[in-house]
Amino acid sequence: MGHIIPLVEFSRKLVLLHHHECTVTIIIPSLGPPPEAQAQLLQTLPPAVSHVLLPPVDPTILAHVSTDAKLFLTVDRSIPHLRGAIAALAREFPLAALVADIFGTDAFDVAREFNLAAYFAVPSNALTLALCSYMPKLDAEVSGDYRQLAEPIRLPGCRFAFPVGDLHPSILDRKSDAYERILRHAKRQRLADGFIVNTFMEVEGEIIEALRGEEFANGRPIFPIGPIIQSTITDDGRIFRATRQNECLEWLDSQPPASVLFVSFGSGGTLSQEQLNELALGLEMSHQQFLWVVRSPNTTRDTNASYIGPQSNSNPFNYLPEGFLGRTKGRALLVPSWAPQIQVLGHRATGGFLNHCGWNSTLESILNGVPLISWPLHGDQKMVAVQLVEHLKIALRPIAGEDGLIRREEISKVVRGLMVGEEGLAVRNEMNVLKEAAKNAMSEEGSSTKSLELLVSQWKNRSGEPSLGT
Template sequence: MKKAELIFVPQTSKGHLIPILEFAKRLVDHDDWISITVAFVKSPSDSFTDAYIESVKTSKLDRFEFIDVSQQEEHHSLVVDHHSQSIKYHVDALMETHMPLLKDFVTEISSSRSDLDTFTGLVFDLLFVPLVDIAHQFNIPSYIFLTANAGFLSLLFHLTTQHDDTWNSPDFKRSYPDELSSGFINPVPFNVLPSALFDKDNGYPWFMMTAQKFKAVKGIMVNTFEELEPYAISGFSDRGSPPVYPVGPVLDINCKPYTELDLAQCKKVMKWLDEQPRSSVIFLCFGSFGHFLAPQVKEIALGLEQSGYRFLWSLRVQSLSPRQPSRNDGSGCVHYIEDMLPEGFMERIQGKGIMIHGWAPQVKILAHEAIGGFVSHCGWNSILESLWFGVPVVTWPMYAEQQLNAFKMVKELGLAIELRLDYEELNVSNVVTANEIKKAVKQVMDDGSEVRKKAKEMAEIARKAIVNGGSSFLSIQRFIEDMIGEN
């Protein structure tokens, strides 16, 4: 077999970089003839990217090459605040700073790589799909690695079929009935679709552009597995879409802290968990961009306390007050969060629960036998991690496609307890009450619950999917064969 080189172009936030590079590692494990070049733009203050890339280099040194395309640029022009409290700001900043650099790089490398015996193609992150056009200019095969699930991909393809009807009507904004979208067994309510989809000037055009670029590639790798989303995956073959390869779950289950502060936090948390009984702790974590206003923080605290269960709560806050610090990892913020809690709460929970401010070692926590349930923002990586360890989920989606993920987990798969499906972050009038939280926690922590049983069963299936002969293992093999056949 001839050698094959793939150039990966990832986004460098944790939720995108880890799965796409873990997939790249699996590719080189599958085939001795594959090598990987990773082209990325690193922000100067981003210590995580450096540390994670070094760990990949160490494990696969002779098969990976990394190119930081920002090295020749002015330092100040590439600053992207990865701790930004706005997902929209984060994406806009990435597009403004990263895309021109990556466009130049892809153009240069595509025009210089004439030897297609070794240069097999480009693999793009979801956020960088406009680069597909450049690959086409030079007749270079392009692929997409999707960190979301097959249901989200089916929504993208659905958009292209509805553009001239429902989506282009005068009463565009949230005025159409629930739709039966291919890829979903149940009609999909509008209020679980990404809110940006209803921004006709900005969000909707981005979704349409993305869907069209997805249709134009040679293949799409999706971080899911056939047994988890059989209905969605089986539907792709009927649409004339590019080949879809379910290759997940793609996780870094050995994920480690990357700073001294994170390491100290991790040790503290794991020591406390070691002292707790098996399946006795409810874990709450809401991702890098999941923040709460003061009224919601109080309700969560009351709900946890009233549930009677031990808890581990990772909290980021958003305030309308100028007292709000710019980051959530300083001691001043700790005192401010305590001001938001019910009076006497910290004293009453002594020994029953702990709170983390900022980063949490989520993978290590979910892997711990003391964890019995997970209240989650329903980011797809977090859902896959919970399923891998057989931890049942309570749905509290915040932004992006998380509401759709929550709908899939509750209504389509029966793998989660519904707290909310359509929660909107930082909506002052949309407060989840302490009673709702208490009820959901009690449901998910019930040893005899059906959801707990199904989560444990799916954990076994997920682990079988990626080993030799499993569905995702064979899907990766099929991708390699198809990719080399294209060249």
């Protein structure tokens, strides 16, 4: 969902701003029937945006591999079906471009077969694109385990360096079942005719300019078209669970301005049982108001697995420390599994957001001016955390112990620091500056608006009335 949402919203924006010129088809590889949240999202698409669910991949080929490897394998095995889907579309529309997600560079070959421009879409930030550009060089220059590197990693355009341990886990471990696949796609990204990134110049301009000047881009355009976030208004409202939404917003209505910490780990992030306990007790110790989206703990130590696999149907409140609900009654609202995040972040009572450093959630926070507590779980989230804390200075980050756990005392300290401390005031001020920059980027004459218009003009030049395959 973290990839589908920005691509859906990108498609929605294309047809709303250029409705006489663009139609879009979203093509989705799958492991089976779409999850409920995905199905509801797709039901909200405007008429000019359609979607195709490719036939499910044989699940037996995905047994005993990591989540990252499953994603790559699913797309790889779906390429023949993608070819058939595009052939069917080409019989109906004058196609102009194929936009491939970060896992789908093999789709570039299909685009060439149909004489389509091939674009690489980064649903996250320019930092991810910088890592993609740097990875082949890192692989060629370093032998052995990356963990043995003495110096931190510095990516193109980054004034800040990354401790090696903050690299994407599947990149850090060269023996992982996903490493060679990631490396292969990092090399193939250079085959794209252009790059579309869900970011804006005011937040990552240095990285984008550095990539434009690198051999990586080699004259091909990079289009920062963000921040693109999930729409708060849909055609029929079915994507929102009205009862839960009302519960959250009514509770927030009763709280003082900027007094509530919102706690959520994205569309599927989970914690271990021990870490769940520490988080609960840390929130309690902080004596701050909070709204927490609680999920059942993971049992596989894979904090990423629930993003593409089934989530637990058990009551997550059963896993909380004994007496916790009673002790926090009145200053906390706990909801199981889901909350209307965009409305919560936009509410006057929300004064902070403890989250997993997913880029979608980060952009939603920026647009609402809500400062962050960074708690990365997997993927590129540790790198994003470094960016938010060290460079943009819009977040605080709790420190884990040697055993990897973030203890209750540390959680309480950071929560109080954000909500009522001097460091929180400084972070809040930086976030307000970035909020205005994001609005400016999306304005009529803003950098992202102009970037999107330039992208569409390129597609129009390829075909009089383009249909855009995503």
